[in-house]
Amino acid sequence: AMEVWPFAAAALVGGVAYLVNLHVPEPYMDEIFHVPQAQRICAHDFTTWDPMITTPPGTYLASLVVLEPLARLTALLTSELCSTAMLRATNSMMWIASVYTVQLILQTLRRSPPGAPCALEAFVIALFPLHFFFATVYYTDVGSALFVLLCYYAALGKMPYLSAALGGAAVIFRQTNIVWAGFAAGCCLLCQFDLADANSNANTSLAGVPAATLRLLRQMVSVRAVAVAVPYLALAALFALFVHWNNGIVLGDRTAHAAVLHLPQLLYCCLCCAAFATPHILLSKRFWPTVLALKNWSSLVYVVLATAAAAAAVHYTTHVHRYTTDDNRHVTFYVWKNALQYEKVRFALVPVYVLCVWFLWHFLHQRSPLWRLMLFALTAVAIVPAKLLEFRYFLMPFVLVRLNLPVPTKTQLGCEALLYVVINAVTYFLFLHRPFVWPSEPEALQRFMW
Numbered sequence: 001a002m003e004v005w006p007f008a009a010a011a012l013v014g015g016v017a018y019l020v021n022l023h024v025p026e027p028y029m030d031e032i033f034h035v036p037q038a039q040r041i042c043a044h045d046f047t048t049w050d051p052m053i054t055t056p057p058g059t060y061l062a063s064l065v066v067l068e069p070l071a072r073l074t075a076l077l078t079s080e081l082c083s084t085a086m087l088r089a090t091n092s093m094m095w096i097a098s099v100y101t102v103q104l105i106l107q108t109l110r111r112s113p114p115g116a117p118c119a120l121e122a123f124v125i126a127l128f129p130l131h132f133f134f135a136t137v138y139y140t141d142v143g144s145a146l147f148v149l150l151c152y153y154a155a156l157g158k159m160p161y162l163s164a165a166l167g168g169a170a171v172i173f174r175q176t177n178i179v180w181a182g183f184a185a186g187c188c189l190l191c192q193f194d195l196a197d198a199n200s201n202a203n204t205s206l207a208g209v210p211a212a213t214l215r216l217l218r219q220m221v222s223v224r225a226v227a228v229a230v231p232y233l234a235l236a237a238l239f240a241l242f243v244h245w246n247n248g249i250v251l252g253d254r255t256a257h258a259a260v261l262h263l264p265q266l267l268y269c270c271l272c273c274a275a276f277a278t279p280h281i282l283l284s285k286r287f288w289p290t291v292l293a294l295k296n297w298s299s300l301v302y303v304v305l306a307t308a309a310a311a312a313a314v315h316y317t318t319h320v321h322r323y324t325t326d327d328n329r330h331v332t333f334y335v336w337k338n339a340l341q342y343e344k345v346r347f348a349l350v351p352v353y354v355l356c357v358w359f360l361w362h363f364l365h366q367r368s369p370l371w372r373l374m375l376f377a378l379t380a381v382a383i384v385p386a387k388l389l390e391f392r393y394f395l396m397p398f399v400l401v402r403l404n405l406p407v408p409t410k411t412q413l414g415c416e417a418l419l420y421v422v423i424n425a426v427t428y429f430l431f432l433h434r435p436f437v438w439p440s441e442p443e444a445l446q447r448f449m450w
Contacts, residue, residue: 005119009099009126013092013135016428020136021085023432028447029329031138035084038063038138042082051252058147058173059140063090087138094146095135099126101149105403108156124413125402127420128276130395133427133450141392144173148180148396155184158191164231171239175249178239179382180396185232186374192228193219196371205369212370256323259385263313264346265393266380267353272394273401274356279415280405281359290362299358306354314346321388329446332389340389360401367404375400391450 027035033052038060040048064078067086071078103122107114126132134141147170154163167181190196195212219225243249250257274281281287293299324336339345364372379397386393408416427450435445 003119005123006096006100009123010096013095013132017085017088017092017136019428019432021088024447025084027084028137029449031084034059034138034140035087038087039079039082042067043079049252054250054252054254054257055140055174056172056251058169059091059138059143061172062094062143063087066090066093084138088136091138091142092135094143095126095132098131098142098146098149099123101146101153102126102399102403105149105153105156108153109403110407121408121413124417124420125399127417127424128395128398128402129420129423129427130391130450131399132420132424133431134392137449140173141395144170144177145395145399147173148177148184149399151181151184152187152400155188156191158188160185160188160228161231163188164235167232168235168238171235175251176382178236179378181232181235182381183374183378183400185229186378187371188228188232189216189220189225190368190371190374192224195368198366198368209369209373212368216370256321256388258387260319260387261317262319262384262387263317265383265386265389266376267310267313267349268389269379269383269394269397270356270360271349271353272391273398274359276398276419277360277363277402277405279412279419280402280408281363283409283412283415284363284406286363286365286406290359293362294358302358303354306357307350310350310353311347314350318346319387324389329448331391331448331450336389363406364401364404366406 033050037050037053037057041057041060041064063082067081067090068078071081074081099122102125103118106112106118106122110118112118131142131145147166151163151166151170154160154166163184164181167177167184170177170181187196193216195216220229248254249259294303318340320336320341324330324332327333361372364375367375375397382396383393430448432447435447438444438446
C-alpha cells in the first residue's frame, strides 16, 4: 500500500506556502538578498555576488537544478520561472524530500522494515517549527538540513564515499555543515567498530569512554578505518583549501559574523532541545528514575561541576549581537529583552541548563557515551563561535537528538505533533495576520518570525 504521509506532507506545505505567497508576495527579510541572488543564477550569471550574503550558493544552485528542466518543458526562460513564489516552492520540495530522508534514517537506526510507523513519525519530526517555517520562505535552512540528513543517512548505511560527497554538498549550502559532515564521519567510524550503540561491549557509562576511545584509536590504524576515513579527510582538505582561499570561513560581510567564544550558546541549545523534546521526556517511564538518579554521589559531583562551569560560562562569555537587540521582528529579540538581558535571570537559568543536559544525556541512552560526547562536542564547535543568538542554529542539534531518542509511544508522538502544530500555527498567524509598521519605514509592513 502506498504511504499516505508523503502526500499529507506535500498537501500541508503546499497549502501553507499558498497562504504565505498570498499575504507576503514580495521578498521579506533575508529573502531580499537570497531571491535576487537566485534570480541572477537562474539567468546563468554565476559571477555577480551580493556581499551581504555570507553563505555559499547551494540553495540557489538547488533551485536552478529544479527549475531549469521545468523551464525547458514549458518553453519559458529559467529567469522567468524564478519568481519569489517558485523559488519558495523549491524549498518546499526540499522539505518534502527531508520528510522521506528522516523516514529512511529512522528505519536504519531502528533496523525496522519500511513501514507506516516510521513514515508518520518522520512527518511529525519534519513539522519541527524551526524546520517547517523555513520550508515556505526562501532561506537556506531547509536545503542545508536536507543535505546534512542525507549525509548522515549515507554514513549510517556505511557508505562513506557517498556520505562525504553529500557532506560536501551540505557545505555548499552552509559552511558550518562541515561540522555535521564530521559528525557523520564519526558515526560511520563508530558503526564500523560497533561503538555507536550503548549495548555494544557493555559500554554504558562515562567510565567506559576512555577505554572505548583507546579501542577506537587502536582500530583507526586498520585498513577498514582508513577506508572509511579517506573520503571524509578529502572533504576536510577541500574545506581547508576553501578557508585558505577565502581567508576565513564567512563569505561576504564578515563584520556581522566575527567568531567569538560564546559558551552559553551550548546552554541555550540544550534548553531548546530539551524543551522541544518534553513529550519524550515527561511522558516516559524513564522520567522519574532519571530525576531520582540525581540523588547518588556521582550525580552530585556532576551537578556541582556542571553548575560551576555553566555559571562561569554565563558570567564570562555571554555576548549579545546588535541584530538581537535592534530587530523586534524575531523571537530572540523578546527572549533577550524580557529575560536574558537581566543578569539575575541568566544565573537563575543555570540549574535549568544543568537539568536539561542531564535529561538529554540520559534519554540518549541507546547510544554509547562516546557517541553522546561526540554529539555534544560537535554541537559546541558548530554554535559556540557564533555571537548571534539564533534559534535556527539549533535545528541540526535538535533533529540529531530527536532521531536518536527511544521509539516514542503513540501518546508521546501525538503530544509532539500537537506541540509542533500549535507553535507553527501561532508563528504563521503572527507572521501573516499581525504585521506592524516601523516609524522609520512607514510604507513597509514588518512581520514577526523565528
